[in-house]
Amino acid sequence: MKGLMFFAVFFLLVCSSYGLKFNEIMYDVVGSDDDREWLEIYNENNSSINIQSWKFFEDGTNHNIVSVLGDYMLNSEEYAVVAEDPLVFLANYPNYTETLFDSTFSLSNTGETIALKNKTGQVQDNFTYSFIMGGNENGYSIGLRNDIWKETFPSPGKENIVSNICDWSVLIISGLIFEDKYDFSWKVKTQRLIGEQNIIITIKREIQDIYGNVVRSYADANHNLSNSETLSYDPNLNQGTYLLKAEIVPSCNDSNKDNNVLQKLVAVKDTASSNIEDSSVKIEQIYDLGKDKKAEFGQLIRVKIKAYRGDSTKQVVSLWIESSKEKISKVLSFKLLEKYSEQDLTLPVQIFPNCDNKLKSGDYKIIVEGFGEEDSRDIEVYNNIESICGKQIRTKEEVKEPKTSSKNTDSVKDAASSETLFNSAKPYALSTVVFESSQRKAEELVPYFIGTIMTLTTLFLLFSRT
Structure with a gap:
């Protein structure tokens, strides 16, 4: 039993190419994915291939493939789309005129293995995708270009367009409150999320006060980066509230510019009132x-x-x-x-x-x-x-x-x-x-007391004689 299971998995994952292959996948649409997912197949064979009664294998299930536009016969070098909902697909891509098929499926946003099986159940092509490849809710798909899967502009029914797509982000690393100006420091980290390495990144930084005045500016830095870089700063600013600002401008076609700009509010305390x-x-x-x-x-x-x-x-x-x-x-x-x-x-x-x-x-x-x-x-x-x-x-x-x-x-x-x-x-x-003691005070008052008695006696004698 284990041997049979191993053989089945091995048979599924090994690519047995008969000229028909997956060429582009839209697995994670911006917003809701319901009825908006699709995948593109391409006949690279020199002869036509009839895919009537073929199955699309996904999430452990074989899904039917039903013709909506065109027929089941795919000519050499012809594109076709298998859509979760053909009407929604045509509303999103009104200029699409190639062969269109309907099927019931729901692609994983993190990645999974998908396969095409012919009417006898043989795997004609299989592919395991991952969100790391790109196309994860950013408006892009993933497509095959020169036998390499890359993030691409959505182009159902046409040759895949790869335009040096990347995604770089900027982070501000710092505390929120600093005890004094000597404790005030911050870092700017630039990091590659998807895309090619060795990209020229322009890094812009400045510090503003609460009134929007620039109190510290830094010269734009151009760096040739592979994966990430962290720059450190010690502005040595006095007590106050400040806005740290950082922005990056990649030389590649950045698919998500929302993470290219960041700002953060911080405060430096007064040393005396820390x-x-x-x-x-x-x-x-x-x-x-x-x-x-x-x-x-x-x-x-x-x-x-x-x-x-x-x-x-x-x-x-x-x-x-x-x-x-x-x-x-x-x-x-x-x-x-x-x-x-x-x-x-x-x-x-x-x-x-x-x-x-x-x-x-x-x-x-x-x-x-x-x-x-x-x-x-x-x-x-x-x-x-x-x-x-x-x-x-x-x-x-x-x-x-x-x-x-x-x-x-x-x-x-x-x-x-x-x-x-x-x-x-x-x-x-x-x-x-x-x-002083009462005795001392009495001694000092004796002269005054004697003088008073003599005065009163003299007055009494004078009045007596009269």
């Missing part, structure tokens, strides 16, 4: 340092910072100076209330004086912190400002603690704890008394 969701804080400048870039204990310096709040739920930005063990300034804070907002601000920060010499000269850090981010700058702090410790603030050890009401106590606490961006900007008033 991560718009991410918050950041940065120290940009430190002012009021000496030529040696050092600061002194007790000195007031200014720090310029840039704060950007992205999608963070945190609002507060804080600034201070510290060592690895302790802070040597108060903490200054401010808020950015709105998301996706930026603030440039110069803040004054006072370094604590070192009158008791508990702080060591050396390296410290200026810290800015906010939105979960942090930045720092190294700073060297040494010595005290000259004479800063000559007038010291009285401390609790120097005065007795006053007895005050709870209201006064609260006032003192409020005054001490109400550190804001504004009052913290003022330098310490080192020569000013911060608070």
Whole structure:
């Protein structure tokens, strides 16, 4: 059984030419294929051939061949068409006057094996076609020319016309969004789909902005190509939206010009806003340092910072100076209330004086912190400002603690704890008394009190005498 099947397949596929052969096939018409497919046969024999009772084999089925125009006798070098629907065929090709046959079939758009069988069932010609040969829904057929099957102009009843038909396509290879201008790159790929090799291709490229202005142009490139070529470009354009355009012009007769032109819209992000969701804080400048870039204990310096709040739920930005063990300034804070907002601000920060010499000269850090981010700058702090410790603030050890009401106590606490961006900007008033005991105040008021008593006594004596 297997031997018989092998013999049948072998018998079908082997071409047994008796002078009548397939010459042209229209298997994939543009649009719907229904009733529009046809094939052409040609008698290359020196004598006539009668094809009455012959079969057209397709899709595993033997189809009848019925005469519509002319008769079953094909003369030497005569063409004939076997149509799926003769009336539709004549409507599409009204100038056709050769022999016409009717048959029932449906050709595969991807390819299959077809055959002509004589009335005894012998294969007179067979052919296996494929969409790779061309003619796949582009208005062309495939035809035999110099014993080679090629894509041809449809020419039923006539000699096949092969006019250097080809199909080349152009592709733009790139991303859609680039992080910055250095990331911006694109490629143009030219590729042969069908047709002969070694074709001259002219490649045109340019980049436009969203207003249609050409911002980058390239000289037309003429290349002798066999199959494909890829060209790469790095335009290095700044933030913006751009239209990439590519076009090819093949020297052959391109059967599908729709894939010769392509354009693609891309965007280059602004480097500063490439991560718009991410918050950041940065120290940009430190002012009021000496030529040696050092600061002194007790000195007031200014720090310029840039704060950007992205999608963070945190609002507060804080600034201070510290060592690895302790802070040597108060903490200054401010808020950015709105998301996706930026603030440039110069803040004054006072370094604590070192009158008791508990702080060591050396390296410290200026810290800015906010939105979960942090930045720092190294700073060297040494010595005290000259004479800063000559007038010291009285401390609790120097005065007795006053007895005050709870209201006064609260006032003192409020005054001490109400550190804001504004009052913290003022330098310490080192020569000013911060608070005094009630005993000290009483001692200072004694002269005024005695003077008042003496004045009142004198006035009383004068009025008594009168």
